[in-house]
Amino acid sequence: MTLIRFPRAGSKDRTEKGLNNASFGTTKRQFIKLVGAGAAVAASGVLSVPAVRAAAARPIKIGFVTPQTGPLAAFAEPDDHVLSEFRTFLKNGIDINGTRHPVEFIVKDSQSNPNRAAEVAAQLILGEKVDLITATATPDTTNPVADQAELNEVPCLTNDTPWQPHFFGRGGNPEIGFEWTNHFFWGLEDIIAVYTNIWKGLGTNKVVGALWPNDDDGRAWGDEKIGFPPVLIEKGYTWVDTGRFQGLTDDFSAQIRAFKDANAEIVTGVVLPPDLTTFLTQAAQQNFRPKIVTVGKASEFPAPIAALGELGIGLSVEIWWSPHHPFVSGLTGETSAELASKYTKATGRPWTMPLGFKHSLFEVAIDIFRRTQDIDDPASIRDAMAATDYPSIVGPINFQKGPVPNIAKTPLVGGQWQVTETGALDLVIVTNETAPEVPLGGKLKSIL
Numbered sequence: 001m002t003l004i005r006f007p008r009a010g011s012k013d014r015t016e017k018g019l020n021n022a023s024f025g026t027t028k029r030q031f032i033k034l035v036g037a038g039a040a041v042a043a044s045g046v047l048s049v050p051a052v053r054a055a056a057a058r059p060i061k062i063g064f065v066t067p068q069t070g071p072l073a074a075f076a077e078p079d080d081h082v083l084s085e086f087r088t089f090l091k092n093g094i095d096i097n098g099t100r101h102p103v104e105f106i107v108k109d110s111q112s113n114p115n116r117a118a119e120v121a122a123q124l125i126l127g128e129k130v131d132l133i134t135a136t137a138t139p140d141t142t143n144p145v146a147d148q149a150e151l152n153e154v155p156c157l158t159n160d161t162p163w164q165p166h167f168f169g170r171g172g173n174p175e176i177g178f179e180w181t182n183h184f185f186w187g188l189e190d191i192i193a194v195y196t197n198i199w200k201g202l203g204t205n206k207v208v209g210a211l212w213p214n215d216d217d218g219r220a221w222g223d224e225k226i227g228f229p230p231v232l233i234e235k236g237y238t239w240v241d242t243g244r245f246q247g248l249t250d251d252f253s254a255q256i257r258a259f260k261d262a263n264a265e266i267v268t269g270v271v272l273p274p275d276l277t278t279f280l281t282q283a284a285q286q287n288f289r290p291k292i293v294t295v296g297k298a299s300e301f302p303a304p305i306a307a308l309g310e311l312g313i314g315l316s317v318e319i320w321w322s323p324h325h326p327f328v329s330g331l332t333g334e335t336s337a338e339l340a341s342k343y344t345k346a347t348g349r350p351w352t353m354p355l356g357f358k359h360s361l362f363e364v365a366i367d368i369f370r371r372t373q374d375i376d377d378p379a380s381i382r383d384a385m386a387a388t389d390y391p392s393i394v395g396p397i398n399f400q401k402g403p404v405p406n407i408a409k410t411p412l413v414g415g416q417w418q419v420t421e422t423g424a425l426d427l428v429i430v431t432n433e434t435a436p437e438v439p440l441g442g443k444l445k446s447i448l
Contacts, residue, residue, distance in 0.1 A: 057093075057099045057100060057101045057102070058101065059101060059102040059103065059104045060094070060096075060101045060102070060103045060104065060131055060132075060369055060375070061104050061106060061128060061129065061130040061131050061132075062103065062104065062105050062106070062130060062131065062132050062133075062134060062362070062365055063106050063108070063121070063124035063125070063128060063130035063132070063133040063134065064083075064105055064106065064107045064108070064133075064134050064135070065108050065110050065117055065120055065121055065124070065133070065134070065135040065141060065145045066079055066107065066108075066109065066110060066135070066136060066137060066141065067109070067110045067111065067112040067137050067138075067140070067141055068107075068109040068110075068111075069109055069111050069112065070110075070111045070112025070113065071112050071247070071248060071272045071273065071274055072110075072112040072137055072138060072140065072141070072272070073112065074273055074300075074301040074303060074304060074352075074354075075136065075137035075138065075160065075301075075354050076137065076354070077301070077303070077349070077352055077354065078343060078352060078354055078355040078358050079107070079358060081343055081346055081347055081355075082355065082358040082359050082362065083105055083107065083362075085342075085359075086103075086105065086362050087103075087105065089331075089332060090102075090103045090366070094366060094369060094370060095370070096369055096370060096372060096375050097372075097373070097375070101369075101375070103366075103369075105362075106124060106128050106130060108120035108121075108123065108124060110135075110140070110141050110145075112140065112141075113140070114139075114140045114141070114143065114144045115144070117135070117140065117141050117144040117145055118144035118145070118147065118148055121133060121135070121144065121145040121148040121149065122148055122152075125148060125149065125152045125154050126152070130154070131155070131369075131375070131378070131381060132154075132155045132156070132157060132365055132368065132369070132381060132385075133145060133148075133149050133154055133155070133156045133157075134156070134157050134158065134361055134362070134365060135156070135158045136158060136159055136160040136161075136354070136357060136358065136361055137160050137161075137354070138160070138161055138216075138217060138297070139161050139165045139166060139169050139215070139216035139217060139220075140215065140216070141161075142158040142159075142160070142161045142166055142183065143161070143165075143166060143169050143170050143216060145158065146158055146166070146170060146178075146181040146183070147170060149180050149181055150170075150178055150179065150180050150181050153179075153180055153378060154180060154378060155180055155181075155368075155378055155381040155382045155385050156180055156181040156182070157181075157182055157183075157361065157364060157365055157368070157385060158181070158182075158183045158361075159183060159184050159185050159357050159360065159361050159410075160185055160320075160354060160357050161183070161185055161217075162185060162186060162187055162188055162191065162217070162220065162221075163183060163185055163186070163187045163403070163404070163407045163409065164187055164188045164220050164226055165216045165217055165219075165220040165221075166183050166185070166407075167183070167404055167406070167407060168220070168226070169216045169219075169220065172404065172406075174404040174405070176405070177404060177405025177406045178405070178406050179382070180378075180382055181406060182385050182386065182388070182399050182406045182407075182408075183406060183407055183408075184360075184364075184394075184397050184399075184407070184408040184409070184410055185320070185357075185409070185410055186318075186320065186409055186410055186411070186412040187403065187409060188220060188221065188226060188227060188228075190318075190409070190412040190434055191296065191318050191412060192227075192228055192231045192232075193433070193434050194318050194412050194413065194414040194431065194434055195228075195268060195294050195318070195414070196231070196232070196235055196237075197414055197431040197433050197434070198292070198294055198316050198414045198416075198430065198431055198444060199266055199292060199294070201430065201431065201443070201444035202291055202292055202444060202446055204265040204266055204291055204292065205263060205265050206236055206237045206238060206265075206266070207237070207238045207240065207262055207263055207264045207265055207266065208232060208237050208238065208239055208240065208264060208266045208267070208268055209240045209255065209258070209259035209262070209264035209266065209267045209268070209290070210222060210228070210239065210240060210241045210242075210267075210268060210269055211245075211252075211255060211267065211268070211269025211270075211271050211275075211279065211295065212241065212243075212244055212245075212269060212270070213244060213245055213246070213247045213269075213270070213271055213272070213275070214244035214245060214246055214247070215247060217270045217296075217297065218244055218269075218270060219244070221269075221270050221296075222241060222244070228268070229241075237266075238262070240258055240259055240262045240264050242254055242255050242258045247271070247272050247275060248272065248274055248275065249275065249278070250278060251278075251282075252275075252278060252279045252282050252283070253282065253286070255279070256279075256282060256283050256286050256288050257286075259288060259290070260286070260288050264290060265290050265291045265292070266290060266291065266292050266293075266294070267290045267292075267293045267294070267295070268293075268294045268295060268296075269295045269296070270295065270296040270297045271295055271296075271297060271298050272297065272298060273297075273298040273301065273304040275298065276295055276298035276299065276304070276308075277298075277304070277307070277308060277311075280293070280308060280311045281311070284311065289447075290447075291446050291447065292314075292316060292444075292446065292447060293314075293315050293316070293447065294315075294316040294317060294414075295315070295317065296317060296318060299315045299316070299317035299417070300317055300318075300352075300353050301352055301353075302349070302350045302351075302352055302425070302427075303349075305417050305425065306425060312417055312425065313417060313418070313419060313425065313447070314416060314417065314418070314445060314446070314447030315416070315417050315447070316414065316415065316416040316417075316430070316444070317414070317415060317416075317417075317427075318412050318413070318414055318415075319353065319412070319413050319414065319415040319427065319429060319438075320353050320356070320357065320394070320410065320412060321336065321353050321355070321356030321357060321393075321394050322336065322340075322351070322353070322356075322415075322427070322429065322438075323336050323337040323339075323340035323341070323351055324336070324337070324429060324438060324439055324441060325356070325393075325394070325395070325411075325438050326437055326438065326439075327391070327392065327393050327394060327395050328391065328393065329359065329360075329363055329392065329393040330363065330367065330390055330391040330392060331363040331366055331367070332363070334393065336356060336393055339355065339356065339359060339393060340355065343355055356393050356394045357394055359392075359393050359394075360392040360393050360394040360397070363390075363392055363393065364388060364390055364392055364397055367388065367390045368381065368384045368385045368388060369381070369384075371384040371387070372384045385399070386399055386400075386406075387399075387400070388408070394410050395410045395411050396408075397410075411434070411435035411437070411438060412434055412435060413429050413431060413432045413434060413435050413438045414429070414430055414431040414432075415427045415428055415429050415430055415441075416428055416430050416442075416444055416445065418442060418445060428441040428442040429441040429442070430442055430443060430444040431444070
């Protein structure tokens, strides 16, 4: 991955040259605008201060990197709807220090590739000169984008990656943190608690087969210090780990054989949707039938689950957001239920977890700009971001509360894909011990 650096207004480069607010009482960019406006007035022979003030305020540019194509595309399913809603809501711009600024969203497809994510992030920073860059959907997207932002001293806001793979996966130091990048989502401690709460709802032999891919998620989830292994051992589970596999593999025979030999009644992991389909299909062919399958990433979306047919019924997974979450957008006033209903009505598709987090990403971004003291100074945007204490549609976002610098945590519960009385497949909340404010929707069922 190539990291590219470029001096930006408001960065240390500008300050070292003395072009800062303390020296001039305005920014360099504003100074140039005023000089240009004054020259135009002088040429016309008319001196008019209101004419200078009447100039249109510059647009606020928000860059957005998202996996619209590739194996992570399910995370981007609600993108178009959410962006359309925000563009409509913000059609008259936003007020920042008494000036109304139009808002532009500039979207780049990461193609589900971390190298591509870094490349398009550099394009947004260096070419488009965005005021804030945002990203979402697993470490393959958020980490390279945040790295580019940190290097180039551009404010960056991300979510939808467990905080440990995002923070430690980028070499984060809990004593120092990062300067330009902030992130909100739940952590491995939350998902481990949710998964074990799901499993204790069934009588099992506590033998767990693990599917950990060779990526940032897989390495973090399977880590012997911060991942699942130490907690499961402490809780009396037996661990079956055949090692890291490459994503988009076409053969899980080795894993299935090891799980069968150990009589694993539980299967867990964090895999891409195509990998879960391959694993479940081959497991059925090889007559391996665990009592419960709880897999992150692949089991979170309605479309891949529906495509599995009967193999998808009974799969369990963490739930980051749903129509039943008791949160309201601090920007639009919408409830979680209203947001989900509007999405289904507009698209004809069922709600999906990334819907709430895409919405929250942009509402937090708007809140940051509204609190920024100097919109032409990236450091001012950065400081407003760090001071965020905001009621979003996925829960409160406060970067001052940890668990490490730059991170805010959101609530997590557990669910299972069950067939409703109408014959539809629905993700039902079956455990809420980690977030009791989110109501239960049903009881866990064995998939056997």
